Amino acid sequence: MGAYAPGVRxxxxxxxxxxxxxxxxxxxxxxxxxxxxxQAIVRPTLAGICNTDLExxxxxxxxxxxxxxxxxxxxxxxxxxALAGQRVCGEINFGCGACDFCxxxxxxxxxxxxxxxxxxxxxxxxxxxxxxxENLRPIPDNVSDEAAVFVEPLAAAFEILEQVKIEPAQKxxxxxxxxxxxxxxxxxxxxGCDLTLIGKxxxxxxxxxxxxxxxxxxxxxxxxxxxxxVEASGAAAGFATALSMLKxxxxxxxxxxxxxxxxxxxxxxxxxxxxxxxSRCGQFEPAIRALAxxxxxxxxxxxxxxxxDRALAAFAHAGRPGVLKILLKFDA
Amino acid sequence: MGAYAPGVRxxxxxxxxxxxxxxxxxxxxxxxxxxxxxQAIVRPTLAGICNTDLExxxxxxxxxxxxxxxxxxxxxxxxxxALAGQRVCGEINFGCGACDFCxxxxxxxxxxxxxxxxxxxxxxxxxxxxxxxENLRPIPDNVSDEAAVFVEPLAAAFEILEQVKIEPAQKxxxxxxxxxxxxxxxxxxxxGCDLTLIGKxxxxxxxxxxxxxxxxxxxxxxxxxxxxxVEASGAAAGFATALSMLKxxxxxxxxxxxxxxxxxxxxxxxxxxxxxxxSRCGQFEPAIRALAxxxxxxxxxxxxxxxxDRALAAFAHAGRPGVLKILLKFDA
Numbered sequence: 033m034g035a036y037a038p039g040v041r042x043x044x045x046x047x048x049x050x051x052x053x054x055x056x057x058x059x060x061x062x063x064x065x066x067x068x069x070x071q072a073i074v075r076p077t078l079a080g081i082c083n084t085d086l087e088x089x090x091x092x093x094x095x096x097x098x099x100x101x102x103x104x105x106x107x108x109x110x111x112x113x114a115l116a117g118q119r120v121c122g123e124i125n126f127g128c129g130a131c132d133f134c135x136x137x138x139x140x141x142x143x144x145x146x147x148x149x150x151x152x153x154x155x156x157x158x159x160x161x162x163x164x165x166e167n168l169r170p171i172p173d174n175v176s177d178e179a180a181v182f183v184e185p186l187a188a189a190f191e192i193l194e195q196v197k198i199e200p201a202q203k204x205x206x207x208x209x210x211x212x213x214x215x216x217x218x219x220x221x222x223x224g225c226d227l228t229l230i231g232k233x234x235x236x237x238x239x240x241x242x243x244x245x246x247x248x249x250x251x252x253x254x255x256x257x258x259x260x261x262v263e264a265s266g267a268a269a270g271f272a273t274a275l276s277m278l279k280x281x282x283x284x285x286x287x288x289x290x291x292x293x294x295x296x297x298x299x300x301x302x303x304x305x306x307x308x309x310x311s312r313c314g315q316f317e318p319a320i321r322a323l324a325x326x327x328x329x330x331x332x333x334x335x336x337x338x339x340x341d342r343a344l345a346a347f348a349h350a351g352r353p354g355v356l357k358i359l360l361k362f363d364a
Numbered sequence: 365m366g367a368y369a370p371g372v373r374x375x376x377x378x379x380x381x382x383x384x385x386x387x388x389x390x391x392x393x394x395x396x397x398x399x400x401x402x403q404a405i406v407r408p409t410l411a412g413i414c415n416t417d418l419e420x421x422x423x424x425x426x427x428x429x430x431x432x433x434x435x436x437x438x439x440x441x442x443x444x445x446a447l448a449g450q451r452v453c454g455e456i457n458f459g460c461g462a463c464d465f466c467x468x469x470x471x472x473x474x475x476x477x478x479x480x481x482x483x484x485x486x487x488x489x490x491x492x493x494x495x496x497x498e499n500l501r502p503i504p505d506n507v508s509d510e511a512a513v514f515v516e517p518l519a520a521a522f523e524i525l526e527q528v529k530i531e532p533a534q535k536x537x538x539x540x541x542x543x544x545x546x547x548x549x550x551x552x553x554x555x556g557c558d559l560t561l562i563g564k565x566x567x568x569x570x571x572x573x574x575x576x577x578x579x580x581x582x583x584x585x586x587x588x589x590x591x592x593x594v595e596a597s598g599a600a601a602g603f604a605t606a607l608s609m610l611k612x613x614x615x616x617x618x619x620x621x622x623x624x625x626x627x628x629x630x631x632x633x634x635x636x637x638x639x640x641x642x643s644r645c646g647q648f649e650p651a652i653r654a655l656a657x658x659x660x661x662x663x664x665x666x667x668x669x670x671x672x673d674r675a676l677a678a679f680a681h682a683g684r685p686g687v688l689k690i691l692l693k694f695d696a
Contacts, residue, residue, distance in 0.1 A: 133612065141612035141637070143588075195637065256475075271630065280465065280473035289631040296628070298603065299621040301642035305473070305527065308640040310633035 050098045050158035051343045051360075057089050059343055062098070065154065065162035072110035072165050074120060076156050078181045078337075079103040079360045081350040083210065083266060084150065089347070093151060100157030101149040104171060104180035105362075112165060121183040122156070123167040123316055124148035140313045157343065157360060169316045172324045179323045181359060182330035183316055185212055186323070189219040191314030192285050198260055200224035205248075205258045207274045208265030209236035211333055211357050212287065216262055217245055218328045225260075230273075233354045239332055253277050264288050271296065280304040287311050333357045382430045382490035383675045383692075389421050391675055394430070397486065397494035404442035404497050406452060408488050410513045410669075411435040411692045413682040415542065415598060416482065421679070425483060432489030433481040436503060436512035437694075444497060453515040454488070455499040455648055456480035472645045489675065489692060501648045504656045511655045513691060514662035515648055517544055518655070521551040523646030524617050530592055532556035537580075537590045539606045540597030541568035543665055543689050544619060548594055549577055550660045560590075562605075565686045571664055585609050596620050603628065612636040619643050665689045 050062045067073050080102035088095045101124040107115045126146045127139025134142050148163075149155020171180045189212065198204060202225045206213050209231025217229050217240055228246040230253050231237045237247040248254075255276050263274040266288040274284050275296070286308060301308070322328045335356035338346035343360055350358040382394045399405050412434035420427045433456040439447045458478045459471025466474050480495075481487020503512045521544065530536060534557045538545050541563025549561050549572055560578040562585050563569050569579040580586075587608050595606040598620040606616050607628070618640060633640070654660045667688035670678035675692055682690040 138613070143612075195639075268630075280475075281470070286630060286634050289634045293627050294630045295625050298600075298618060298626045298642075301640070302618050302621045302644055303642070305642045305644055307527075307642070308633070310630075310635070310637045310639070312634055312637055 048159035049340065050154070051100065051340075052098050053089055054096045057099075057344065057347060059341070062158070064160050065158075067109055067162050070111075070165055071162050072112075072115055072168060073108045074105040074122065074156075074161050074163050074168070075108045075159060076100075076103040076105035076161060076362050077119075078177045078362070079156050080181045080185070081346060081358045081360065082185065083212070086347075086351050088150065095150060097149070098154035098156075098158050098161075099149045100155035100161075101147070102181060102184045103156035103161070104177050104183070105156070105161070107168065108160065110165060115165065115168065118168075119171045119177075119180070120168040121171060121180055121316060121320070122148065122161075122163045123169065124150070124184060125313060126153060126164055126167065157340075159340075159362065169320060171320065175320065175323045176331070178334060178359070179330045180320075182215065182328075182333065182357070183319045183323070184313075186215050186219070186319035186328060186330065187314035187316045188212065188287075188312065189215040189314070190318040190322070191311050192216065192262060192287070193219065193223070193318075194314060195309050195311055196260060196283055196285060198223045198225050202226065202259040203257060204228070204260045204262070205230055205253070205274075205277055206262045206264055207253075207270050207277075208263065208267075208288065209233050209240070210264065210266060213262075213264040214239060214333055214356075215328070215330070216264055216287065218243065219322070220262070221245065222322070222327055228258075235354070236356070242332075243329070256280075258282060260285065262287055268294055275300070275306065278304070278306055281306070283307040283309060285309050285311050334359060337361050339363075380491035381672065382486070383432065383672075384430050385421055386428050389431075389676065389679060391673070394490070396492050397490075399441055399494050402443075402497055403494050404444075404447055404500060405440045406435075406437040406454065406488075406493050406495050406500070407440045407491060408432075408435040408437040408493060408694050409451075410509045410694070411488050412513045412517070413678060413690045413692065414517065415544070418679075418683050420482065427482060429481075430486035430488075430490045430493075431481045432487035432493075433479070434513060434516045435488035435493070436509050436515070437488070437493070439500065440492065442497060447497065447500065450500075451503045451509075451512070452500040453503060453512055453648060453652070454480065454493075454495045455501065456482070456516060457645060458485060458496055458499065489672075491694065501652060503652065507652065507655045508663075510666060510691075511662045512652075514547065514660075514665065514689070515651045515655070516645075518547050518551070518651035518660060518662065519646035519648045520544065520619075520644065521547040521646070522650040522654070523643050524548065524594060524619070525551065525555070525650075526646060527641050527643055528592060528615055528617060530555045530557050534558065534591040535589060536560070536592045536594070537562055537585070537606075537609055538594045538596055539585075539602050539609075540595065540599075540620065541565050541572070542596065542598060545594075545596035546571060546665055546688075547660070547662070548596055548619065550575065551654070552594070553577065554654070554659055557592075567686065568688070574664075575661070588612075590614060592617065594619055600626055607632070607638065610636070610638055613638070615639040615641060617641050617643050666691060669693050671695075
């Protein structure tokens with residue numbers, strides 16, 4: 033692993049800068065990736081730091097390698113000449129292409145999958161990243177890089193609508209005013225539902241209010257009042273809160289994972305016939321369309337943009353409580 | 365509370381025999397119930413002892429009063445003369461009739477409901493029981509009392525199909541070979557799905573095999589193999605087993621309640637996008653139709669029938685491990 037030389041872009045060399053996690057997080061020089069058959073090489077333009085990245089650095093999933101799964105970039109090399117120079121985002125689950133899930137278009141549940149920057153696959157916090165061509169999604173010209181970098185988490189928000197039918201007249205709450213919770217609010221708002229955000233940060237609740245949503249400060253949420261509650265707080269305590277807020281026959285969408293176990297009494301789930309739906313990654317197309325149609329204001333969620341050379345400072349910033357999205361900008 | 369005189373049917377007196385739980389379970393003489401406006405008086409013919417009854421006697425729900433919620437009987441008194449003499453079963457949830465749930469035909473989720481023999485409502489282990497007329501369901505002539513007495517638990521089995529779309533090509537497993545698990549097997553079999561019962565009692569697995577189902581002895585169930593798993597084991601350990609058996613995007617139907625809490629790691633539920641659906645009481649009509657059409661063989665589940673005078677012995681028998689349905693037969 034070479035020493036890192038700030039400011040040097042290895043445009044035409046065999047090495048590149050990458051933000052790597054092994055036992056610690058560091059900017060290093062690594063070999064550039066090689067495109068396997070049916071892969072392309074993408075140069076990220078802008079990348080986002082996700083809570084999952086912060087968890088990975090704490091040891092979640094036992095991941096080592098180049099981090100990064102939220103990005104927009106430009107195709108640098110591809111067998112398909114129409115792709116070269118194209119601005120793209122990339123679906124992060126690399127399926128085997130042969131299993132039942134892949135054949136149904138559900139590569140994100142392929143049992144043999146790797147996941148960009150999360151599971152056995154080097155990620156996009158690097159000057160170049162190898163991506164399967166079939167995972168690339170062109171970004172329309174009217175979607176800025178600053179919006180397109182939110183496509184991956186926005187797709188995860190749209191995943192809720194792939195899984196759960198939310199009716200326009202229903203009462204819906206989102207528990208957790210983090211970055212994902214706020215994106216989920218913007219997506220669920222599109223259903224016309226009666227939507228409330230439960231949070232604890234004045235600035236974030238203020239954003240939701242600016243978007244025209246109801247907000248309730250954590251601790252004041254009503255019991256048995258909602259048809260659907262999305263748990264996006266990232267804390268185990270959020271589960272019990274979300275459950276208590278549901279009407280009988282209500283649906284709890286679990287959108288965040290916790291370190292450690294959850295303790296719960298199953299009897300109320302049976303008696304009230306509650307549905308609990310785990311929800312993870314989504315398809316990119318609806319997210320891209322929503323941005324192109326101006327239906328989601330992703331830029332509101334940007335806290336600060338750091339040059340890639342300052343990625344370690346960016347990570348430290350992203351880990352501070354209450355911070356919105358921290359972006360990494362690559363040299364042009 | 366009067367002393368109990370075995371063998372005396374109080375046909376035309378103001379007192380009747382009833383199986384009552386207070387601090388202990390006993391056959392006592394109590395006042396006959398009076399029909400409130402829009403109620404009828406039903407004389408049970410045959411009643412079933414449910415696992416819930418066994419739990420109530422251990423203190424579940426803090427219930428005191430006359431037990432019994434599975435029964436078939438004859439209408440003895442009703443303002444509606446067409447009902448008098450009619451053979452009926454009765455839906456056990458008595459709704460307020462005015463709330464949102466009752467207006468949607470979901471009295472079984474009415475927040476103000478009482479529940480026959482379970483919650484603030486004397487039950488059907490008595491010579492007479494007062495029932496709202498709207499809860500009564502006529503039983504077709506071709507359905508025997510021995511079948512009709514299973515309508516309530518069979519409705520609970522059909523409830524799964526009200527909540528979850530089970531596709532004919534899906535792999536489905538039922539965990540738990542108790543009475544409810546076996547009824548669920550008979551109902552889910554009707555979907556054409558590829559159905560397996562996981563159990564531990566040779567006699568019960570034998571019944572399922574006789575019905576043409578696959579069976580697996582507990583401990584040998586495969587991992588990540590089923591689209592839908594119904595947890596009907598009545599034991600907390602069944603939850604983790606059921607979860608491990610699901611494919612990604614699979615559905616876990618929680619059909620049994622546990623004393624105490626459940627510990628679980630939420631991350632796999634999110635990563636595999638599992639759905640967990642609590643499921644309780646169901647509508648009676650589908651259950652009655654299934655019996656009338658000969659689609660369900662309820663009589664296979666009868667272990668033994670006791671005269672009501674021997675209700676205490678019947679309860680003791682019902683509490684023995686591996687026992688199928690114990691019925692109580694009332695004097696004609």
